[in-house]
Every structure is written in structure tokens, then in C-alpha cells.
Amino acid sequence: MRQRVRRMPRRPSLGVDLGAVFDLVGGVLRWIGVAFVVPALVALFDGASVWPWLAAGAAATGGGMLLDLLTHERRIDRIGTRDGLLVIALVWLLVPMFGALPYVLAQEPQLKAPVDAYFEAMSGFTATGGTVVPDVDQLSAATQVWRQLSHWLGGMGIIVLAIAVLPRLRVGGRRLLQSELAGPTEIERLGATIRETARRLWSLYVGLTLVATLVLAFVGWVGLDDAMTPWQAFAHASSAMSLGGFSPQGASVAAFAPISQWILCLVMVVAGLNFLRLFRVLVQRRPRALTRDDEVRLYGFFLASATTLLLVELLSSGIASGESALRMAAFQATSIMTTTGFATADYTTWGGLATMTLLLLMFVGASAGSTGGSIKIVRHLMLFRIMRRDLAQSAHRGVQRPVRVNGVVVDEQALRSTVLFVLLYLFVFALGALGLVIDGERAGVELGAFDAIGSAAACIGNVGPAFGSAGPNGSYADYSNLSTAILTGLMWLGRVEIIPVAVLLTRSFWRP
Template sequence: MTARRRSRLGVDLGAVFDLVGGVLRWVGLAFIAPTLVALFAGEAIWPWLAAGGAASGTGLLLDRLTHERRADRIGQREGFLVIALVWLLVPVFGALPFVLSGEPQLSAPVDAYFEAMSGFTATGGSVVPSIEELGEATQFWRQLSHWLGGMGIIVLAIAVLPRLRVGGRRLLQSELAGPTELEKFGATIRETARNLWSLYVGLTLVATLVLASVGWLGLDPAMTPWQAFAHASSAMALGGFSPQGESVAAFAPISQWILVVVMVVAGINFLRLFNVIFKQRAKELLRDEEVRLYGGFLLVATALLLAELLRSGDYAGEEAVRQSAFQATSIMTTTGFATADYTLWGSLATVTLLLLMFVGASAGSTGGSIKVVRHLLLFRIVRRDLAQAAHPHVVVPVRKNGIVVDEQALRSTVLFVLLYLFVFALGSLGLVIDAERTGVELSAFDAIGAAASSIGNVGPAFGDAGPYGSFASYSNLSTAILTALMWLGRVEIVPVAVLLTRTFWRP
């Protein structure tokens, strides 16, 4: 990448728009599926055709405007801009059918965009008070957008777009959630993206079949094939959308336990999972320090919730264990499913669930939030700095899985966490100020929960936005704030923060 090949702004906008256009062309094809659902359900198909045509048409227009394929010019700065634009624009087209179809609960553009952003970012928060009243095509699109966004639209683009043979590595590194080690995967970037999506599709099919078999065997009559697909795809994406207003509480305990397993698996780094499944490297997974800390967080959180539920006397035996394990897993992995209204649980459970929103799953998974590996590195940075405070001349390297982590990676970790907490605080403040302005009843804790849930791509929060509620009562401005937090959480903040600096645009 040379300076003369960039635009005068220091960023090759032609390469950026060319790549964004290619992604949008493929996104347009995704609307074929809800079009077919609408056709068989006897619903209007033109909103879906119009949205798909708009997405693909915009992509073709951008391709024409750039004149040539220039993805080989994708550098670090171009990659940041592509990531930010794709995750802003795709939900725009995803929201079009909601508005065009005249869905009463999603007719306002700000609400439609919120719902689409929540879907594609695999957040799972909703402004829809009555999910069951949505049209069949709309319900299917919500679930499909979840699944597409879970592994990542750009990862899919890298897998299918030939133009991304050179710039794909930078994009994939930026797109995968959390700091990941692509070099250890041992394949070309395009093969890596294809392997990730193949694994993702395969695990989704297995989860769907297992859940559907529970229904076929009569163990859970409510688990129809449609419900099995909807919840398996949502669980693999760590999203949380459900066609059921009461979420997973609508199903039998066996289905809930199966979904716990699916969520735990989906919360593990997919690069690690690939090595375990296809290269028989199970010991590598067991030795991985992030996986061990991930399991430790889940066990401690489950124990805390279980202690609270047993103390209150509302649950006992297997049900208490299941409720604790399910909610701990669902919130920590940023899925957002629910088997009970946890807002009615005690203070210990409430605080535990709020803190879990800041933990997240593993890097390289489909989850959001800070990620376990960053907590691991922060713990060791603090331990090193405390050791050096007592012994200034001692050199204490920070290691992960026995390998020394370079200082740039450590600085990036600290930078991300600081930006994450700063944006979270701003979002919480914005929600409180807007609630005061509009006279909406929103406690400080509920505002904190809503901001934490949105930026962490968790989904449900507390108060009106609890697991059986929605964000429908929030004003347009608050809805927009939450939408921005979801977007920032999905792109992991840094790309957008870099765009706001002067040095980004300079040659």
C-alpha cells in the first residue's frame, strides 16, 4: 500500500466503496428467503423484493462508480472504514421491509432500524411488544438476519468474493470478535473464511436437528421444526431473537438444557472449535487459558445465581440449577434468551447478571461485549504492574498460553476496554438525560442496564426492557442512542474511534 495509490484524503475511497458495493450485492440475495416465506404464507412479497433490489442495486451502482476492482488496495485504514460502513448500511436495507410492509409495531423508521440493527448485530433487543403478531416473513427475517450477522457478513463476503484475496486478511482480523490469532489457522484467508462459515452452518444444522428430534419424540411438543431452526440459529449466533414472546420459557426443560450446550459451544473461539472437530486437537482446547477462564466465569456466575434462587425459595432442585445455568450462560455469552423473568430475582442475581454483560464470550466466537481473553490479559497486566511497583527493575512478561504477548497487543487491550467503558458511560448518561427530557420513567439502574446490554450486544436488560418486555417505551432519541451502541459494540468501537481522528484522513 503506497501513499500515491490513496486518495488525497489518505484513504482509498474507491477501494472502500468497491468492497462495500460487493458486500451489498450479496446481501441483496438474502432477501430471496423471506420472499419465498411470504409467498407461501400468502403475504405481500413486494416489500422483500424491493429491499433486495435496493441492496443489490446500490451495490451495483457502487461497483460502477468505482470503475475497477481495487480490493488489493485495502489497508488498515480502508479496513476500518469498510467495517464501519457495512455494519451501518446493511441494517438500513434490512429495515426496509419492516417499513414497506406496514407492520404496525415496526412502521416507524427509527424502530425498524433498531430492530434490523439488533438482528444483524446479533443483539436480540426488540422494540416489538407482541412478537407473535408479526407476519411470518417478518419473523423469519428477524431470525435469518441474526444468523447472518452472527458469524459476520464480512466473513461471508471474504469467503465468496474473489476480489478479497489480498485485503481479506486485514478485514477478517478486524471483523472477528476480539483479538484472534489467524496465523495459527494455517490456511489462506479465503479458506479460513470458508472453513469458519462451513463450521457455523454445520453446527447450526446439528443443533436444529437435535432440537427438532426432541419435538418429534414427543419430549417437547412445542419444539416444532420451525421453532427448532429459529432457536438453533439464534443460539449459534448468540443473538437471542425468538418467535415466542416468553422466549425459551415456552419450551420443556430438555430443550432448555440443549440450548445451554449450544450457547456454551457457540461462545468458544471458532478457530479452536475447527481444530478440535476437524483436526482432533481436543487437548489444545482444554489447555487454552481463555477457554478455562470462560468455563470458570460460567461456573462462578451459575453458583452465585443458584445461591440467590435457593435463598429466595422460589426454585429448588433441578429447576434452580437449570434456571441459574441458563441465565448465566445466556447473559454472559450475550445471547439474551430467557427462561424466567430475572428482573424479579433478588439483588445478588441482578448485580451478577449486570456484571456478566461486561464479560462476554471468547474472542473469535459469535458473541459480543469485552471478551474473556481481554479480561485474562487485563488480570495479568495488573499483576505485572503490581509486581513492578514493588520491584521496579524486574522484567515480568505477560504471557498467554505460554507465549509472551507483545506490548502493542496489551496497549490495544487497554485502549479497547477504556473506550468501551467510556462509550457505555456516555450512553447511560444520554438515556438518563433523554428520560428526564421526555418524562419517561427510567431509573438510573435501568438506564445502565440498557446501555450495557446494547453495547455488549446482549439484548434484554431490566425494567420495561427486561426479558419479557421490549424497548417500545423508549423515546426515538433513546432508541437511536441504543442503536448506535449496538453498532459500536459490533464493530468493537476502535474502527469508529479511529475514523474520528484527523490523522486517519491524512495521507
């Protein structure tokens, strides 16, 4: 008699290659560990303790190497779509965790609480610019440098940098780059490979930062702005290019002369454009890449409209007049809409029209493919055209009118994804604002409903400063630990654009 061999049931496998995911995350952490050398050198020359920075760098590099050992150098050149979403969610969660380590280890008086340190690091790497530090001027030199450096590294994107430097990432790099660049932007090859595209994006980012730094330093050197030292020039140029908003000055950009404010306003406008388009214009000398772009035209319209509304408020209320009013209106409209968060005045003291204008601008954002946060101009453009099409079809039911952007028909899947993102964005924002109000009542913190709405909008949009105590002249220091954690989560969700995290929570994501 032939014996039957009883087959053991197969264990269900995951639909995600965790080995490849952790291997790639490990590679990113190794490179981030190298960045801690910069603040360590600053601390050495400043006569401060070096070991917190070296320890944090060693922890990041060691953590990356450990992940490499555990995954046995898995192939990451063919990373899948689902793998890429998990990589993005993990990288933006873990990198700020290591970035917060030196704040705690150094016992920085205003950042020694772990929840505050993580908030500050998350704000830095996500280029948000909100802070829990009441007195920025009192931070150590190394901490100041690290805040600005984390801003700049996170602006173009840590994963874009990883694609540029990791030699093993080839085919899967396109999926990662598509997911990492802010907003629904079509990846245009700027080189023979996707790795070359990432390198050219970073080269453009470095070049523009260098130009902005030199221009600002020149303004200080010739005596047009004595406060603009070379260090201040780099700090504010890098912050403006990343659309972050951190400043070593407690008064932010208000500490500088009008000419510096106009220059930074222009830098923010440029940084708010799609970097893929900027490369076509500045490097390949194809100006029509911008002049014929629907998103650029709407971007300019929003900026002009918001500046006009703020200018009307400033002139009618007598807060400012002439060039000063125009500069304040243009700068603040640009800063909030591009999600930078710089300030030249305490806009919380302006009237109701200005307050509502700035709040609405927090939901606009810059262009897709820029370093900005929030919803993005192209999504607003697609929503407007979806509404126009559906209204036309309501009147003429037999009419088929496709939605076009730049003359190209947008497929229905992309349109549904846009609507889904906006709905999820508004839902998470509302949930976050509600959580802040509830926790404010629990903790006995004086937090009005409007201030909670502003704080939630500023953090999920990666804007930074909000209203009330969290306004441009204040900080988030008065918020409870739970509220600080909620705001940190909103910054994280805003930077990864919600979808990767939402997908992770579905069963289908993990099924093969």
C-alpha cells in the same frame, strides 16, 4: 528568456482508498440483497405481500451495483488497514439500513416507524436480540423469518462471508478477517488462503447450526417437547449459534421443555468459544487446542462462578429448587455472559445478588473469535495479568515480567490496545447511559438510573434484554425516538468494537 512554469500546488490526497472501500461495500450489499429472497418466498406461501421484500432486495443489490459502477471495479485485493476499518464501520451501518426497509415498506404495525425498524434490523444483524416489538407472536411469518435470518447472517459476520465469496479479495482479506472476528484473536490459517479460512469458518458455523437444529427437532419429534416444531428448532438453534437471542416466542425459551433449555444452554456454551479453536478440535481432532487454552479455562471459571451465585440466590429466596434452580441459574448465566439474551424466567424479579451478577456478566462476554459481543474473556485475562505484573514490579522495580497468554509473550502494543479498548468501551457505555437518563427526563419517560445503566450495557454488549420495561418479558418500545437512536448507535459501536469508529474521528486516519 526562459519562462518559468508556475506549478500548481498538489491537492492533498486521502490516506484511504475510497474507491476500493466503496467497491468492497458494494460487493457485500449485492450478496445481502440475495438473502431477501427467503422472506419473500415465505410471504408468497403465507399469502402476504411479497413486494416489500423484493423491493428491499432490489435496493440492496442495486445499491451495491451502483457503487461498483461508480468505483469502476477498483482493485480490492490489497486493501489496507485503514481501508478495512472504514469498510467494517460502513458495512455494519448500511446493511441494517437495507434490512430495515421491508419493515417500513410492509407497514408492519409494530415496526412501521423508521427509527424502530432500524433498531430492530441493527439488533438482528449485530446479534443483539433486543427488540422494540411488544408482541412478537403477532409479527408476520416473513418478518419472523427475516429476524432470525438476519441474526444468523450477522452472527459469524457479514464480512467473513464476503471474504469467503468475493473472488477479488485476497491479500487484504487477512486484515479484514482480523478486524471482523470479535476480540483480539490471532488469525490461524485453516486453509491455503485466507479465503479458504473464511469458508471453513462459515462451513463450521453452518454445520453446527444444522446439528443443533436436528437435535432440537428430534426432541420435538419424539414427544419430549411438543412445542419444539422444526421451525422453532431452526429459529432457536440459529439464534443460539449466533449468540443473538431473537425468538419467535413471546416467552422466549421459557415456552419450551427443560430438555430443550439444557440443549440450548450447551449450544450457547459451544458458540461462545473461539471458532478457530473449535475448528482445530472438531475438524482437525486436536482437543488440546481447547484444554490448554488460558481463555477457555477463564471462560469456564466465569460461567461456573456466575451459575453458583445465581443458584445461591434462587435457593435462598425460594424462587426455585432442585433441578429447576440449577437449570435456571446455568441457563441465565450462560445466556447473559455469552451475550445471547435468551431467558427461561423473568430474572428482573430475582433478588439483588442475581441482579448485580447478571449486570456484571454483561461486561464479560464470550471468547474472542466467537459470535458474542461485550469485552471478551481474553481481554479480561490480559487485564488481570497486566495488573499482576504491574503490582509485582511496584514491589520489585528491577524485575521484568512479560505478560503471557498460552505461554506466548504478548507485545506491549497489544497490551496497550487492550487497555485502550476497555477504557473506550466503559466511556461510551457511561455516555450512552447518561444520554438515556437525560432523554428520559426530557421525554417524560419513567426510566430509573439502574434501568438506563442496564439498557446501555445490554446494547453496547450486544446482549439484548436488560432490566425494567426492557427486561426479558418486555421490550424497548417505551423508549423515545432519541433514546432508541442512542441504543441503536450503542449496538453498532459494540459490534464493530468501537476502535474502527474512534479511529475514523481522528485527523491522522484521513492523512496520507
